[in-house]
Amino acid sequence: MEVGPERFEELVADALDELPPPLTRAMDNVVVLVEERHPEEPDLLGLYEGVALTERYSDYGGFLPDRITLYRAALADACEDEDELREEVAVTVVHEVAHHFGIDEETLHRLGWG
Template sequence: MAGVPIEMDPVRFDRLVDAALDEIPDELARLVRNVVVLVEESPPPGEPADLLGLYEGVALTERDSTVLGGLPDRIFIFRGPLLDLCSSEEELVEEVRITVVHEVAHHFGIDDERLHELGYG
């Protein structure tokens, strides 16, 4: 997949993330609770430099009454690694979509192994 990285301004990239979120079926989107999606240029220190996305929070399958009223879960989409991975805008659109679905799935308690089985790995 990797080729010559593409360039894209942050506003256009944010629109790709928004479009990927809009593609989540309404019946699932309604179940997403207390989650914010953030675009960052790169992963935080201590994480792999090529990390595409990250879910920080408590999956719905693991929540109990102690989680209510807390800070929102966070989904990070990392612009730099996604741009580095892709060599065309079409490829970037698909990788952003896969990354968004992957991280939202973690919110629902779906682990990496199951995501790989479903073709999102």
């Protein structure tokens, strides 16, 4: 399906707004970005890069923010309409935020978020 950059960013903002407030308050030193596609894995929907909260110890400091990147074209390609895209964006946001909290792929798949 086709979705413009501005509308896609609205869908991402909506997905972030749906996260429980205690969860968003606990997020630390992380930024959410939108890019067209991952340069090496064009079908990748989202990516977390950084130091998970569970891996931050007393010497953590001075790091650039963690990055959660959502890939607009890949997500749009995976969906038939905007309702499906809205759901897929929400699932991808939850999936990548979970990595920020230290939840690995295996656990996410077991919980049905992968």
